[in-house]
Structures are given as structure tokens and as C-alpha cells.
Amino acid sequence: MHLISFNVFRTLSFPDTHYVKPEHFLRHKEELRRADWVLFPEYWQLNALVHGLNCRVFPSVASYRIGHDKVEMTRAFQTVAPTHTPWTLIESNGPREREMIWDTMPLPFVAKRPKASMGEGVWLIQSRSDWQRYCQAADVLYVQEYLPIDRDIRVVVVGEQVVTAYWRHQADQGFYNNVARGGHIDTSPVPEAAEQLALQLAQDLDVNHAGFDIAMVGGHPYVLEFNRLFGNQGLGKGNELQQAILGYLTAHCAPEDPDGPADPQPPWPVAV
Known part of the structure; x- marks a missing residue:
């Protein structure tokens, strides 16, 4: 290979x-x-x-294209897992749209920049002034309901398997669970429902290399986003990730026959 x-x-x-x-x-x-x-x-x-x-x-083409933009990602999640996607409003950044979102989404709520990662470009909107500052910085208005959590789960998927899953606890200043923003890792067991949701999303969307962020609310998993290029802080010191990638590449190395398998012989005599 x-x-x-x-x-x-x-x-x-x-x-x-x-x-x-x-x-x-x-x-x-x-x-x-x-x-x-x-x-x-x-x-x-x-x-x-x-x-x-x-x-x-x-990673797969879908991993790139869906993972490149939170707007596209959320719409994909809404398509295949609507009950596991937080309530999200996506609008152009115009005066009417700003007012509609402000009047519709209960406080507090979360606003994001669609192409940010590692906790950057995320606002906790608690007041009108918070909302105005976000609107001045945003190209597209992307807001989600606030989920009452103090931690989330990172599920790393390669191909058809979960390589690792761990908790990410909130940073000392609150709100952010990202390790890059001060969150810390907890390797206690995570709910199976979180791993199963990540695997199902990966399968449905043809995403084969991603770190899915899953929030648990009352035992129900919600997908927040995935990162195609995830950090390695929670992967330990072994080579599990490398083995998973190489195993996937080896298993899928042979290209599919565009003509398909040869037609089987019919079980009845053929007239000539």
C-alpha cells in the first residue's frame, strides 16, 4: 500500500x-x-x-466538506438526526433577521462563527449588548439553544470504530469545555448512547475521521459539532489512532469494480 x-x-x-x-x-x-x-x-x-x-x-470528502462549515454541518445533522441536534437558527445578518432571532431565542443562548474551532468564535449571549457585539462581528447569524451542561463528551471515530471517548469538563471561567480554552479531560466511562450517536452520524454522513462533541442532557445525547482535525490531548500515549487509520486504509484499499461482480449462472436451463 x-x-x-x-x-x-x-x-x-x-x-x-x-x-x-x-x-x-x-x-x-x-x-x-x-x-x-x-x-x-x-x-x-x-x-x-x-x-x-x-x-x-x-479523511473522506464528506469529512472535509461537512466539517468545513458549521452551517453545512448543522444542516446535515438536522437531516439525519433531528432529535439529537440542538434547536438552531441560521439567518443572514440583516436588521430583520437580528430582531427575529432576538425575539425568538430565549436567553441565554449560544452564538457561533461558522468556521471557527477550538472554542474560538463562540459567544454566550446573556444580554442585548452581547447580541449586538456578536452581530457586529458575524457574517452569518448562527445561534443555538443553550444546553444546561458543565461538560461534554469527545468521541473520536475512525472508519467504523470509536477509537476513544472521554469527558471534557468546563474551564474554570465557565462555559467552554474545549481543552484549548481551559477545559480538562476526564477518562471516566461515557454513556454508550454518546458513542452510538457519533458512530451513527459518521456512518450516515460518510465521515471517517472526526472528533464528535456530544452533550448529554437528561440521558439524551445531542451532537454539537465534529472536528475533522481534532486534538490529541485525550488520545493517550499509545498508537491506537495510527492503528485505526492504517486498518481502515488497508481494508478499503482495493477500489470497487465499476462493472460489479460477474453475473451468477441462472439456476435454470437457458434456451439457445
Whole structure:
């Protein structure tokens, strides 16, 4: 199995793997065409690799496209798991839309910037002034109901398996559970319902490398978002993630026969 990686840090010690700088990919077109898999390209490379060079990329195209924007992600969640998606309003940033959301969504509520990660670009709206500051900074209005939680669950999925799942407790200043914003990790067992929701979403949306953030409210799991490129703070010191990725790539290495299997012989005589 011949692999080309555009992210050396996520593929360290992968066997038979050649690293190429993303900005130099056009110098390696023939090698890319021959590779069994192309690993962790940048988002801006995706169309050129998939549609121009017919490369098989990992993570999946869906992982990139759905995971690139919270608006697209939430609409996908609403499609396949509406009862597990927090109440969300998405509107253009105009005066009427601002007033409609303010009049509709009970305080407090959460407002987000659609292309932020690691807890950046997230506001807890508790007053009209909070809302005005968010509206001045936002291109698109994206707000969700506030869930009464002090922790959430990160479920790391690769292919068809959960690699790890752990709690993320709220930061000392409150609100944020992200480790990058001061949240801390707790490896106590997580509810099976959280893992099953993450696996079901990954299967339904063809997402094969993601850290899903799941909130538990009264025993009911809600999906907040997923990150295609998740942090490794909760993964421990082993090589479980590498083994899961390599196992998935090996199992899905052979391309499907476009013509399908040969037609079976009919169980009855054929007239000639």
C-alpha cells in the first residue's frame, strides 16, 4: 500500500508513506495518481486531487466538506438526526433577521462563527449588548439553544470504530469545555448512547475521521459539532489512532469494480 501524506505530523511512522508539501503538489501529479491513498490534504487541495487527479483521499470528502462549515454541518445533522441536534437558527445578518432571532431565542443562548474551532468564535449571549457585539462581528447569524451542561463528551471515530471517548469538563471561567480554552479531560466511562450517536452520524454522513462533541442532557445525547482535525490531548500515549487509520486504509484499499461482480449462472436451463 503506497501512501502520500500532506501532513507529516499526523502520519509519523506510517509505513511506505511519502511526504509532500501541500504547496508543491502539482510537481507530483503522476505520483499522486498512482498512490493508493492521499492523506490529510489541505481543504483547498480537495477538488484538484479528487476531481483533477482522481485521488482517493483520507479523511473522506464528506469529512472535509461537512466539517468545513458549521452551517453545512448543522444542516446535515438536522437531516439525519433531528432529535439529537440542538434547536438552531441560521439567518443572514440583516436588521430583520437580528430582531427575529432576538425575539425568538430565549436567553441565554449560544452564538457561533461558522468556521471557527477550538472554542474560538463562540459567544454566550446573556444580554442585548452581547447580541449586538456578536452581530457586529458575524457574517452569518448562527445561534443555538443553550444546553444546561458543565461538560461534554469527545468521541473520536475512525472508519467504523470509536477509537476513544472521554469527558471534557468546563474551564474554570465557565462555559467552554474545549481543552484549548481551559477545559480538562476526564477518562471516566461515557454513556454508550454518546458513542452510538457519533458512530451513527459518521456512518450516515460518510465521515471517517472526526472528533464528535456530544452533550448529554437528561440521558439524551445531542451532537454539537465534529472536528475533522481534532486534538490529541485525550488520545493517550499509545498508537491506537495510527492503528485505526492504517486498518481502515488497508481494508478499503482495493477500489470497487465499476462493472460489479460477474453475473451468477441462472439456476435454470437457458434456451439457445
